[in-house]
Amino acid sequence: MSIPPQFLDEIRSRVSLSSVVARRVKLLRAGREMKGCCPFHNEKTPSFYVNDDKAFYHCFGCGAHGDVIRFVVEQEGLSFRDAVAGLAAEAGLELPEENPEARAKAKAAAGLHDVTAAASDWFRKQLSGLGGADARAYIDKRGLKPATVEAFGLGFAPDSRGALKAALGDIDIRKLIEVGLVIEAEGREPYDRFRGRLMFPIRDPRGRIVGFGGRIIGAGEPKYLNSPDTPLFDKGRLLYNLDKAGPAARKSGRIVVVEGYMDVIGLAQVGFAEAVAPMGTALTEDQMKLLWRVAPEPVLCFDGDSAGRRAAIRAAMRALPLLEPGKSLRFVTMPQGQDPDDFAKARGLSAFTDLVNGAESLIDTLWKAETDGVDTATPERRAAVRQRLFEHAHAIENQTVASLYQSEFRERFDAMFRARRENRFMPAVRGASSAAKARLALSPVEIETRSVMVGLLTHPHIADVHGETISHLHIADPQLDRLRSAIFSAISRNHDLDKDVLAHDLAAQGLGQYADDLRRMNRLDFSFTRPRTPAAIAEQDLACVVGHLMALQRIDEDLADLRARYDSLVQSEFEEQQRLRAEKARVERELIDLAEARRGDEAPTPAKERNLDGDQSTGEAQG
Known part of the structure; x- marks a missing residue:
C-alpha cells in the first residue's frame, strides 16, 4: 500500500526541515534561509541552502535538492517508508498501516527502544565502576582512547546472572526478555544473557539501539555473543556502525566492510570513518543492498589467510545474482597476520586508505580464484576452468552485466592460453628467470x-x-x-x-x-x-x-560494451526468430485443423438420403 500524498504533505508541514538538517550540518542564518557546508560533497565554502518556508534544500555546488523526506533517505540510508515512519513519529502522526503483519511488527517494537537505551546506559556506567577494571584493561591494551570509547558507547556487563535484571527492575521483565537481554528458562528464574563481557551497542540506520554484541573478558566461549533475533534486532539486515559510517561514506563515495567491531572502532580512531561490520556472519543479500544505498562499489576487507580468501569468494558468489550496472563489490586482502585495526595502528590512515583505493575488482577476484595455481596442462582441465568461469557469469541475473562478464572471461581465457602457445616457440633467453621468459x-x-x-x-x-x-x-x-x-x-x-x-x-x-x-x-x-x-x-x-x-x-571497454550489445542483439534476434517459427507452426496447425473441419462439414450424404432427396426432387419436377 502506498502512502497517501496528503500524509506526506502533513509531515512536510509539521517537521521543520532545518531542524532535521541541523543534526548533520552546522547551519547559519542567511536572510530568510539557512546555509552550511553541503553534506553530499566535500566543500569548505558553504553552498548548501535550507529554506523552511518552501520546505526544500538546495546545493549550488553539487546540485543536491530535495525535501525533508529525501534528506533523511539520502543521509541515513533508510528506505522511503522507514524515513517517513521516523518523521511521522517526530510529527506525532501515526503512519498508515500497510497490512496486518506490518501492524503486528510495529506494535511489537513499540517502547522497546527505550529498554535497549536504558540497558546501554547501565552497561556504560558499569564500565567506569570497580567491576569494569578488567574490561578497561582490555580497552587500554587495544589502544582505544576515552573519546573513542565514549563515541561508540562501549560498556561492561558484570559476570552476574541477575545484575542487569535487578538494575532495570522498573521495566517489565517481559520486555527485557523480548529484546534479548534476559533469557527465559523453563523451571528456573530468568537470567541475564550478557555476563562478564565488553558490550558494543548496535544501532539501526536511524541511530537507535536495537541490540548488543558482547566480547568475553578473559577465558570463555563464545568469544563474541550477539543479541538474538527480536522485534528490533535482525542481524542479517543490520550493519554495525552504519548510522555513523553512512553519512561519511556518502561524502567520500566509499564504504568498507571489515570483519569485527574492534576493526570498525580502530579505523574510526585513526580517522577512517566509513567502516562497517556484519554481526559475525557472512555478508547477506540484505546487507549488500544496504551497502549499495550508500556507495556503488563497497570494499570488502578480509584477512590475508586462507579463511579470509574463502570468505572473499563466498561474498563474491553471493553478490553475483544481485549485480547491476554501476553496482558491484571490490576486495582488499590484508597482509598475512594483520587485521585492519592492527594495520591502521602500525601504518596509519594513509597506508590503509591506499589499500582501499587499490582494492581488487570482483571480476579480478573471481579470475584469480579460478586460475591462480590451477593445473591447466590438458584441454580437459582448461575446459573445466572455462566452465567454472562461465558459470559465474551465468549466475548474474542482469543480462547486460552477465554478457560483459562472459566477454571479459572469454578474452582473458583466450589471451592466457594464446600467450602460452606462443611461448612454446619463443627462443630461450640466457640470464632470464623462467618468470621473465614467460612474459616474452x-x-x-x-x-x-x-x-x-x-x-x-x-x-x-x-x-x-x-x-x-x-x-x-x-x-x-x-x-x-x-x-x-x-x-x-x-x-x-x-x-x-x-x-x-x-x-x-x-x-x-x-x-x-x-x-x-x-x-x-x-x-x-x-x-x-x-x-x-x-x-x-x-x-x-x-x-x-x-x-x-x-x-x-577506455576504447577496449567501449568495444567490450559494443560486443556485449551485439551479442545481446544477436540473442534477441535468435529468440525472435524462434518465436516467429513457433507462431508460424501454430498458424499452420490451425489452418490444417480448419481444413479438416471443413472437409467434415462437406462430407457426401449417405445413399438412402440421396435417394429420398432425388425422389422428392423428381416428384417436384414432375408435379
Whole structure:
C-alpha cells in the first residue's frame, strides 16, 4: 500500500526541515534561509541552502535538492517508508498501516527502544565502576582512547546472572526478555544473557539501539555473543556502525566492510570513518543492498589467510545474482597476520586508505580464484576452468552485466592460453628467470604497462605525483598488480623514497627478483626508464604514456560494451526468430485443423438420403 500524498504533505508541514538538517550540518542564518557546508560533497565554502518556508534544500555546488523526506533517505540510508515512519513519529502522526503483519511488527517494537537505551546506559556506567577494571584493561591494551570509547558507547556487563535484571527492575521483565537481554528458562528464574563481557551497542540506520554484541573478558566461549533475533534486532539486515559510517561514506563515495567491531572502532580512531561490520556472519543479500544505498562499489576487507580468501569468494558468489550496472563489490586482502585495526595502528590512515583505493575488482577476484595455481596442462582441465568461469557469469541475473562478464572471461581465457602457445616457440633467453621468459609474448599495451612500472621502480616519486591515474590502469597480471600495490604502499610511508630503498623494500616482500626481471626484460626505452633523466621530464613523459594507456583502456571497454550489445542483439534476434517459427507452426496447425473441419462439414450424404432427396426432387419436377 502506498502512502497517501496528503500524509506526506502533513509531515512536510509539521517537521521543520532545518531542524532535521541541523543534526548533520552546522547551519547559519542567511536572510530568510539557512546555509552550511553541503553534506553530499566535500566543500569548505558553504553552498548548501535550507529554506523552511518552501520546505526544500538546495546545493549550488553539487546540485543536491530535495525535501525533508529525501534528506533523511539520502543521509541515513533508510528506505522511503522507514524515513517517513521516523518523521511521522517526530510529527506525532501515526503512519498508515500497510497490512496486518506490518501492524503486528510495529506494535511489537513499540517502547522497546527505550529498554535497549536504558540497558546501554547501565552497561556504560558499569564500565567506569570497580567491576569494569578488567574490561578497561582490555580497552587500554587495544589502544582505544576515552573519546573513542565514549563515541561508540562501549560498556561492561558484570559476570552476574541477575545484575542487569535487578538494575532495570522498573521495566517489565517481559520486555527485557523480548529484546534479548534476559533469557527465559523453563523451571528456573530468568537470567541475564550478557555476563562478564565488553558490550558494543548496535544501532539501526536511524541511530537507535536495537541490540548488543558482547566480547568475553578473559577465558570463555563464545568469544563474541550477539543479541538474538527480536522485534528490533535482525542481524542479517543490520550493519554495525552504519548510522555513523553512512553519512561519511556518502561524502567520500566509499564504504568498507571489515570483519569485527574492534576493526570498525580502530579505523574510526585513526580517522577512517566509513567502516562497517556484519554481526559475525557472512555478508547477506540484505546487507549488500544496504551497502549499495550508500556507495556503488563497497570494499570488502578480509584477512590475508586462507579463511579470509574463502570468505572473499563466498561474498563474491553471493553478490553475483544481485549485480547491476554501476553496482558491484571490490576486495582488499590484508597482509598475512594483520587485521585492519592492527594495520591502521602500525601504518596509519594513509597506508590503509591506499589499500582501499587499490582494492581488487570482483571480476579480478573471481579470475584469480579460478586460475591462480590451477593445473591447466590438458584441454580437459582448461575446459573445466572455462566452465567454472562461465558459470559465474551465468549466475548474474542482469543480462547486460552477465554478457560483459562472459566477454571479459572469454578474452582473458583466450589471451592466457594464446600467450602460452606462443611461448612454446619463443627462443630461450640466457640470464632470464623462467618468470621473465614467460612474459616474452606480450601485447603492445602490456609491454607499455610494464615500462610504466619500470619507470616507477627507477623514479619512485612519480608514484606520488601520478599515483591516482596509474591506480586506474587495468593490470591482468596478478604479480604486476601486486608490484604496483607494493610501490604505492612504500611511497605512502615515505614520500622521499629513492629507487635503492624501494628495491630493498620490495625484496623484503619477495618481489625483488620479479622487479629485476621486469627491468631486464623491458623492451621500450622511454625517458622515465633511464635513471639519469631529470625528474620533471620523467614525470611529463610517463604521464603522456599513461594517458595513452588509459585511452586504449577506455576504447577496449567501449568495444567490450559494443560486443556485449551485439551479442545481446544477436540473442534477441535468435529468440525472435524462434518465436516467429513457433507462431508460424501454430498458424499452420490451425489452418490444417480448419481444413479438416471443413472437409467434415462437406462430407457426401449417405445413399438412402440421396435417394429420398432425388425422389422428392423428381416428384417436384414432375408435379
